[in-house]
Amino acid sequence: MANDDEDTKTGKRPSSKPPEADKSPSEKAVKAAAEEAAAKGELAKAKAESEPEDKKVEAEVAAKAAERAKADAEDAKEAAEEAGDESTAAAAEMTAKDAEKTRAEALETAAEAEAELEEAEKKAASEAESKKVESKKAEKSDDGDDHHDDGDDEEGEPEMRPALYLAEYESPDDLAHAAASIRDAGYEKWDCHTPYPVHGLDKAMGLPETKIGFISFVCGMVGLASAVLMIQFMNNWDYPIIIGGKPPGSFPSMVPIMFELTVLLTGFGTLFGLFHLCRLPRHHHPIFESDRFESSTDDRFFISIEVEDPKFDLKKTRALLENTHPSHLELVEEEIA
Amino acid sequence: MASASAPIHELGERGLLPPGTTFNDITEAVCRVTEEKAPRGWWMLFLPSVGLLGLMVSCIVYLLSMGIGVWGNNTPAYWAWDITNFVWWIGIGHAGTLISAILFLFRQNWRTSINRFAEAMTVFAVLCAAIFPALHTGRPWFDYYLAPLPNQMGIWPNFKSPLMWDVFAVNTYLTISVIFWYVGLIPDLATLRDRSKSLRRKRIYGALALGWRGSHRHWQHYERAYLIFAAISTPLVLSVHSIVSFDFATSVMPGWHTTIFPPYFVAGAVFSGFALVLTLMLIVRSVFKMHSLVTLKHLDLMNKFMLGTGIMVGYAYAMEFFVAWYSGNPYESWVFFHNRLGFGYLDQEGNWGPLWWSYYAMVSCNVIAPQLFWFKKVRTSIPAMFIITIFINIGMWFERFVIIVTSLYRDFLPGSWGGFEATWVDIALYAGTFGLFFTLFLLFIRWVPMIAIAEVKATLPHAHPHHSDDDHADDHAAGLAEPAPAE
Numbered sequence: 100m101a102n103d104d105e106d107t108k109t110g111k112r113p114s115s116k117p118p119e120a121d122k123s124p125s126e127k128a129v130k131a132a133a134e135e136a137a138a139k140g141e142l143a144k145a146k147a148e149s150e151p152e153d154k155k156v157e158a159e160v161a162a163k164a165a166e167r168a169k170a171d172a173e174d175a176k177e178a179a180e181e182a183g184d185e186s187t188a189a190a191a192e193m194t195a196k197d198a199e200k201t202r203a204e205a206l207e208t209a210a211e212a213e214a215e216l217e218e219a220e221k222k223a224a225s226e227a228e229s230k231k232v233e234s235k236k237a238e239k240s241d242d243g244d245d246h247h248d249d250g251d252d253e254e255g256e257p258e259m260r261p262a263l264y265l266a267e268y269e270s271p272d273d274l275a276h277a278a279a280s281i282r283d284a285g286y287e288k289w290d291c292h293t294p295y296p297v298h299g300l301d302k303a304m305g306l307p308e309t310k311i312g313f314i315s316f317v318c319g320m321v322g323l324a325s326a327v328l329m330i331q332f333m334n335n336w337d338y339p340i341i342i343g344g345k346p347p348g349s350f351p352s353m354v355p356i357m358f359e360l361t362v363l364l365t366g367f368g369t370l371f372g373l374f375h376l377c378r379l380p381r382h383h384h385p386i387f388e389s390d391r392f393e394s395s396t397d398d399r400f401f402i403s404i405e406v407e408d409p410k411f412d413l414k415k416t417r418a419l420l421e422n423t424h425p426s427h428l429e430l431v432e433e434e435i436a
Numbered sequence: 437m438a439s440a441s442a443p444i445h446e447l448g449e450r451g452l453l454p455p456g457t458t459f460n461d462i463t464e465a466v467c468r469v470t471e472e473k474a475p476r477g478w479w480m481l482f483l484p485s486v487g488l489l490g491l492m493v494s495c496i497v498y499l500l501s502m503g504i505g506v507w508g509n510n511t512p513a514y515w516a517w518d519i520t521n522f523v524w525w526i527g528i529g530h531a532g533t534l535i536s537a538i539l540f541l542f543r544q545n546w547r548t549s550i551n552r553f554a555e556a557m558t559v560f561a562v563l564c565a566a567i568f569p570a571l572h573t574g575r576p577w578f579d580y581y582l583a584p585l586p587n588q589m590g591i592w593p594n595f596k597s598p599l600m601w602d603v604f605a606v607n608t609y610l611t612i613s614v615i616f617w618y619v620g621l622i623p624d625l626a627t628l629r630d631r632s633k634s635l636r637r638k639r640i641y642g643a644l645a646l647g648w649r650g651s652h653r654h655w656q657h658y659e660r661a662y663l664i665f666a667a668i669s670t671p672l673v674l675s676v677h678s679i680v681s682f683d684f685a686t687s688v689m690p691g692w693h694t695t696i697f698p699p700y701f702v703a704g705a706v707f708s709g710f711a712l713v714l715t716l717m718l719i720v721r722s723v724f725k726m727h728s729l730v731t732l733k734h735l736d737l738m739n740k741f742m743l744g745t746g747i748m749v750g751y752a753y754a755m756e757f758f759v760a761w762y763s764g765n766p767y768e769s770w771v772f773f774h775n776r777l778g779f780g781y782l783d784q785e786g787n788w789g790p791l792w793w794s795y796y797a798m799v800s801c802n803v804i805a806p807q808l809f810w811f812k813k814v815r816t817s818i819p820a821m822f823i824i825t826i827f828i829n830i831g832m833w834f835e836r837f838v839i840i841v842t843s844l845y846r847d848f849l850p851g852s853w854g855g856f857e858a859t860w861v862d863i864a865l866y867a868g869t870f871g872l873f874f875t876l877f878l879l880f881i882r883w884v885p886m887i888a889i890a891e892v893k894a895t896l897p898h899a900h901p902h903h904s905d906d907d908h909a910d911d912h913a914a915g916l917a918e919p920a921p922a923e
Binding site: 270271272274275276290291292293294295296297298299300301303304306309311312315319329330333334337338340342343345349352353355356358359360362363365366367369370372373374376377379380381382383384386387392393394395396397398401 | 584590596598604611615623627629659675679893894899
């Protein structure tokens with residue numbers, strides 16, 4: 100042991116013997132590779148809960164890293180054996196075995212992920228099928244044809260269908276860029292969700308001017324007219340009163356109430372115009388199915404693209420959103436009512 | 437827009453909030469108040485407030501059962517504490533609208549930390565104000581005569597009366613203030629909904645948030661709607677106190693019949709409103725530890741506002757005296773130099789006007805006290821500003837008392853002169869409205885986000901795209917400016 104210790108110590112010195120010079124770097128490489136492989140394996144496991152596609156890719160990468168780590172370790176072992184350093188060789192062998200194990204695990208995860216992926220695809224296909232059936236049913240019932248197609252799935256699970264893609268971004272900058280690229284791709288039924296109004300998004304989303312000002316103006320004018328008509332009817336026509344020697348329908352004393360009613364009805368018009376344009380109050384929206392969406396009123400920025408969009412395509416839309424580098428991307432599903 | 441309002445470092449300007457404040461910091465600081473148990477300070481304020489509210493209710497019951505003779509109002513002083521309190525409370529409300537609407541139009545971003553708070557104050561103050569004229573009609577169960585409804589006598593309201601204008605102005609003001617406040621609250625209620633742990637909270641805040649999901653398509657309409665509300669509230673708030681001043685100015689009473697009243701009343705309203713906002717803000721800030729969101733800079737700016745409006749009010753006081761003297765109208769001069777100044781004219785027995793002290797209380801609180809705000813040391817000293825704002829609140833109450841009572845009690849004919857003394861019901865009812873105000877206010881800060889979360893977030897330096905990295909600003913602008921044609 101003492102000898103070994105001395106050897107390693109001398110090996111680290113610059114004046115050591117040439118054959119032993121590259122031993123310690125290779126040792127380091129072994130450790131680093133093994134660590135990397137382990138980390139990748141961990142990552143793959145962690146990803147197991149997320150998308151099966153991601154999981155598979157991650158697991159495969161981890162397996163490759165583990166393989167490389169194993170090769171490195173074996174190389175190191177050979178080098179160490181040549182140099183006659185038994186303990187390092189043993190350590191390298193151990194690392195190689197560990198790496199092999201990690202690789203096996205990773206491969207297993209990959210296989211699992213692939214199976215899940217296949218299952219998901221099958222499910223999606225069957226869903227699409229059932230959707231088709233449904234739409235056909237709808238057509239048929241439209242035609243007045245009473246064709247009853249009893250549901251073929253008797254499981255208690257609610258049936259889900261994709262509602263929208265939800266991409267999450269960390270900063271308003273990322274969001275604005277992503278929004279511009281989705282605008283340029285020609286989507287229509289999509290939206291940005293931000294905790295506060297982000298300036299410049301109107302342009303980035305290519306939104307037209309809002310029409311709420313028009314609604315407010317019309318309501319305000321209705322208020323003005325109703326004030327004039329009300330006062331003239333009540334104080335001039337129905338029950339004329341002469342106050343302060345002025346004619347019953349005199350204009351100046353009408354001004355304050357004309358103004359107040361204009362403001363009042365403009366206010367109501369703006370409030371209800373806002374509700375109308377936003378389609379609020381709204382009881383439910385599939386976007387709330389996502390747990391991550393809760394941070395959209397705190398500090399995260401989201402883009403949602405809805406299935407109803409004519410350009411929506413499960414794969415293409417996903418690819419488009421992935422290109423905008425979201426920090427998280429998910430397909431939000433809703434129950435089929 | 438964001439860059440236009442950014443602090444100019446060369447002038448020594450700094451951001452409103454401490455550097456490094458994140459969006460989440462703001463959400464946490466504001467929302468936790470509604471989520472945690474109430475601090476002891478809250479209960480210490482809430483229980484006496486509910487007690488005072490009980491006092492108000494009992495006073496009203498007593499007043500209704502006995503008639504308004506239990507007030508100190510008498511034959512020359514037909515209007516007294518009731519209308520004084522009405523004008524005072526309405527004036528308090530004006531600061532809220534000023535902060536939320538006028539400062540919004542002027543893009544004063546510092547308003548975002550105090551506007552929600554001030555808007556809530558507006559709503560509650562107008563509610564308190566409305567109690568007094570409603571009771572002052574003598575038979576409040578006939579108050580529906582004020583509405584343009586056909587009544588059993590077959591007559592309609594007289595729309596030439598400034599009191600009728602007042603009914604419309606105050607009701608419109610209350611309605612618009614509530615709407616403006618609620619629209620501003622929607623995104624923040626959604627924040628509370630999304631943070632809710634219990635189902636009950638989630639349901640209540642969820643219902644109030646109307647299904648808000650921060651959609652930018654909504655934000656676009658919302659921002660324009662907010663601008664419209666600000667644009668209509670600005671003339672509205674100026675009109676409300678102008679119309680309140682018409683109640684006086686359209687009469688022929690010396691001391692009331694002046695054209696300076698509308699701007700003078702509006703300036704006074706803003707002055708007193710800022711004072712009460714600041715008084716409350718200082719309390720809430722220390723009870724709920726909001727120091728990072730309401731900074732000394734905010735307080736300093738509010739103090740400057742009070743200095744400015746205080747000078748305007750002082751100018752109006754001086755101008756009234758000048759016009760009383762310069763017009764040569766003996767009754768006008770009598771009201772100002774005898775009823776108010778006291779020693780300018782003496783009555784037959786050689787006495788000063790008996791209510792002279794109220795005028796001196798008004799001037800020392802409203803004109804002299806705020807002059808201390810010329811000094812930055814005073815503007816940034818919390819105890820000093822707390823005391824001065826309380827002086828201003830007292831002074832502004834005296835202003836209305838001076839205008840109303842000292843004009844009425846000794847006017848044209850010495851034979852119809854009288855005096856005025858407040859009764860315990862006057863005092864208790866006024867104190868009771870504080871109970872109503874503070875009860876509502878404390879419930880508000882406990883259950884509703886008291887600082888406009890979304891608006892404060894939008895003022896952070898990194899809140900808007902291509903603001904932090906100026907090098908790439910041009911590329912970004914080019915990328916965002918024009919929508920490229922769809923494929």
